[in-house]
Amino acid sequence: MNQALQTLIDRGFVKACTDYDALSALMDEGPVTLYVGVDPTGSSLHIGHMVPFFAMHHLQKAGHNLIALVGGGTAMIGDPSGKSEMRKMLTIEQIRENSASIKDQIGTVIDFNGGEGMGTAVMHNNADWLLDLNYITFLREIGRHFSVNRMLTFESYKQRLERGLSFVEFNYQLLQSYDFHILHQKEGCRLQIGGDDQWGNIVSGIDLIRKLGGEQCFGLTFNLITRADGHKMGKSEKGAVFLDPALYSPYDFYQYWRNVNDEDVVRFLKLFTFLPLDQIARYEGEGADINEAKELLAWEQTKIIHGKDEADKARSAAQALFSTDAGISTENREGMPSITVERSELEQGIGVLDLFSRTDLAKTNSEARRLVTGGGAWVGQQRIDDPRSTIDLSFLDEAGEILLRAGKKRYFRIVIV
RNA sequence: GGAGAGGUUCCCGAGUGGCCAAAGGGAGCAGACUGUAAAUCUGCCGGUUAUACCUUCGAAGGUUCGAAUCCUUCUCUCUCCA
Numbered sequence: 001m002n003q004a005l006q007t008l009i010d011r012g013f014v015k016a017c018t019d020y021d022a023l024s025a026l027m028d029e030g031p032v033t034l035y036v037g038v039d040p041t042g043s044s045l046h047i048g049h050m051v052p053f054f055a056m057h058h059l060q061k062a063g064h065n066l067i068a069l070v071g072g073g074t075a076m077i078g079d080p081s082g083k084s085e086m087r088k089m090l091t092i093e094q095i096r097e098n099s100a101s102i103k104d105q106i107g108t109v110i111d112f113n114g115g116e117g118m119g120t121a122v123m124h125n126n127a128d129w130l131l132d133l134n135y136i137t138f139l140r141e142i143g144r145h146f147s148v149n150r151m152l153t154f155e156s157y158k159q160r161l162e163r164g165l166s167f168v169e170f171n172y173q174l175l176q177s178y179d180f181h182i183l184h185q186k187e188g189c190r191l192q193i194g195g196d197d198q199w200g201n202i203v204s205g206i207d208l209i210r211k212l213g214g215e216q217c218f219g220l221t222f223n224l225i226t227r228a229d230g231h232k233m234g235k236s237e238k239g240a241v242f243l244d245p246a247l248y249s250p251y252d253f254y255q256y257w258r259n260v261n262d263e264d265v266v267r268f269l270k271l272f273t274f275l276p277l278d279q280i281a282r283y284e285g286e287g288a289d290i291n292e293a294k295e296l297l298a299w300e301q302t303k304i305i306h307g308k309d310e311a312d313k314a315r316s317a318a319q320a321l322f323s324t325d326a327g328i329s330t331e332n333r334e335g336m337p338s339i340t341v342e343r344s345e346l347e348q349g350i351g352v353l354d355l356f357s358r359t360d361l362a363k364t365n366s367e368a369r370r371l372v373t374g375g376g377a378w379v380g381q382q383r384i385d386d387p388r389s390t391i392d393l394s395f396l397d398e399a400g401e402i403l404l405r406a407g408k409k410r411y412f413r414i415v416i417v
Numbered sequence: 418g419g420a421g422a423g424g425u426u427c428c429c430g431a432g433u434g435g436c437c438a439a440a441g442g443g444a445g446c447a448g449a450c451u452g453u454a455a456a457u458c459u460g461c462c463g464g465u466u467a468u469a470c471c472u473u474c475g476a477a478g479g480u481u482c483g484a485a486u487c488c489u490u491c492u493c494u495c496u497c498c499a
Contacts, residue, residue, distance in 0.1 A: 229455080255453075262454050291452060322453055367446080370461060376447040407446075409453055 002027040004062035008220075010277060011270040013055045015196045018206060018219040026190065026218070027064070031119055034059065034191035034220075035067035035183050037176065037198070038106070040075050040098040044244035045105050047256075047272070047305075051222055052193055053109040054272060059119070060110050066121040067189060068106055070099045073130030074175050092127070099125060105243045108305050124187075126179045142178055145211045146204070154200040173201050180205030184214050191218045225271065228261035243305055250306040251335040254314035255409065257298035265293045273300040310335065321411055333401070338413035346416060349390035352377065355414070361406040371406055378405035 001009075002024040008014050017023060026032055036052045038045075056066050072095045103112070103123050112121045151157060151173060180202070183189035192202045202219035209217050241256050242248040260268060269280045275296075283293035295315070303311035313335030320333075339359055341350070353368040356377060362368035371377045372387045380397050395402050402414040 259453060262452095265454090290454075294452095294454080318453080362446095364464070366464060366467090367462090369467090371447065374447040374461060407448090 004059055004064065007058050007062075008055055011058070012267055013051070013222045013271065015221045015223045016199065016219075017221075018203065019216075022216065023191065023218045023220070027062075031063050031065055032191055033065040033067065033183075033187055033189045034193055035069050035180075035187075035189050036193050037069050037071050037074075037179070038102060040070050040072060040095045040102060043098050043101055044242040044247055045102055046240040046242045046248075048225065048240075050109060050243070051225055051271065052195070053106055055193060055222060056110050056121075057274065060121060061118055063117065063119050065119040066110055067183060067187060068103070068110075068121070068123045069179060069183065070095075070102070070123060070125045070127075072096070072099060072125040072127030074126060074172060074179075076127075095127070099123075101244070105305075108243075124183070126175075126182075129182050130175060130178075138174075138178075142174060142181075142208065145208055146174055146177075151204075156197060156200060173204050176201040177205035177208040180217065181209050181212060181214070184209050184217060189217075190215065191220060193220045193222065196221045196224050228263040245306060245310075249335075249337045250302055250310040251314045251317060251337060253306065254298045254302045254311065254318060254335070257301045258294050258318060259409075260294065260297065262290055265290060265297055269293065269297050269300075273297065273304070275300060317411075322409075333399070333403075333413055336411055336413045338415050340415045340417045343393075343416050346391070346393055346396075349392040352379070352384050352389045352391055353387055355391050356404060356406070359404060359412040359414075361404060361410055361412050376407045379403075 001020070005020070005024050005027055034056075036056065038049075053068075056068075060066050072092070075095055076092075106112075106123075110121045111118060112123070114120045151170070154173075157170070176198075180189070180192050192198075192205060194202055199219070199221050202221065206217045206219055209215070240248075241253065245253075257268070257272075266280060266284050269275060269283065270277065273280075273296075282288065283290070283296075298318075299311050299315050302314050306314075315335075317333060317335040337360060341355075341358075352372055353362075353365050356362045356368035356371060357365050362371055368377070369387050372384055372389075375383065375385055377384045379391055379395050380403055382395075391402065396416070397403065400416060402416075404412045404414060406412075
């Protein structure tokens with residue numbers, strides 16, 4: 001088996017392949033150009049979106065060439081795969097903006113600038129060829145190769161048939177197949193990768209290329225990443241774990257990984273870090289230091305996405321906060337989410353409820369009240385259980401700040417100006 | 418085009434004139450236990466200037482002392498027929 005392909009299998013990415021042997025042989029021959037589709041319907045990706053890119057990272061290092069295809073054209077239609085509702089349509093302008101920020105985020109895992117011994121990486125947008133399509137021409141040249149009977153047997157369409165599926169969405173498969181065809185023609189792309197839910201679309205693309213007289217192409221799908229508790233990967237209590245630091249702070253990002261289930265740690269280390277497998281193997285089996293593994297996972301992952309500085313900050317903040325009574329220096333507070341409060345305002349005293357609801361710890365006054373009466377609100381080392389309490393200068397700590405805490409793990413820093 | 422069923426709080430889902438801010442479950446938050454894990458148990462779970470008031474049961478009107486519940490129109494979804 002080809003080395004790079006084997007790496008993906010060993011790290012737990014691979015779910016299925018259209019032809020392992022032939023693909024392996026092709027990859028042995030030399031660099032292969034492959035692509036993955038990216039959905040530009042949001043301004044930020046979340047970690048669940050990143051799986052194919054982590055896989056691509058390994059492939060790029062092995063010298064293969066990558067294409068990230070932004071679905072600027074298809075996003076204007078919507079993808080039925082696994083979606084229970086029709087997506088809202090976006091303007092071209094929105095899609096362009098989203099694509100730009102998404103490229104930056106993908107760039108943390110694969111290298112668009114290439115490098116010594118590495119494959120190249122580029123981004124394309126299928127709007128470039130989809131928007132100009134002529135309906136009749138498309139039907140004549142592409143549409144005639146598709147069988148509705150066959151399409152209806154696909155699981156993703158079956159589900160949608162129960163709930164309703166619009167004609168535009170039904171066409172998605174043709175467009176994605178067409179994308180593959182175009183990339184094959186123009187860029188010599190031979191392989192499409194994607195989530196397990198893309199299997200049908202990928203296979204259709206391969207068939208289309210063959211029918212149009214192209215080379216044999218391949219599909220490789222990845223496991224849908226699940227969590228031991230059955231939640232969707234990348235979703236947290238707060239919603240999706242976005243990569244954009246403005247939407248999900250690096251500190252919280254670190255915490256998300258620090259708090260994964262025991263059963264998930266090793267699997268995630270393989271998928272979401274670049275650590276060599278023999279190093280990860282140490283954490284397998286009974287008796288392994290599971291907490292050390294989680295810390296490593298959180299740090300590595302934060303480093304990859306947000307950079308080493310942020311990862312260090314998040315880690316030292318976390319260590320200070322969770323270790324017994326170690327002082328919390330100003331330095332290791334930096335990674336924490338914070339707001340500022342005027343000194344003069346604090347002199348007058350601010351109601352606890354007011355203060356908490358200004359932070360992300362409580363969205364509303366009522367929520368803050370619940371937190372306080374429930375015994376989960378802390379100011380510094382002091383538990384506040386009276387909702388009428390006011391917080392004033394006497395609560396300032398050695399660093400001249402106030403640390404709010406909700407429950408055991410959620411911290412917020414109040415900086416005085 | 419015709420007939421029927423239905424739209425309830427984050428999700429599922431009860432509720433068919435006052436006892437409804439609306440059962441139950443899930444999710445979530447907090448407390449206990451722990452390892453910043455899981456499981457379990459307990460409390461909370463629309464908003465506010467908080468023993469009261471305000472906004473919510475697809476939308477707009479109407480009946481009534483009183484409507485998520487009754488009537489009218491509109492709208493969306495689903496099923497069956499053509």
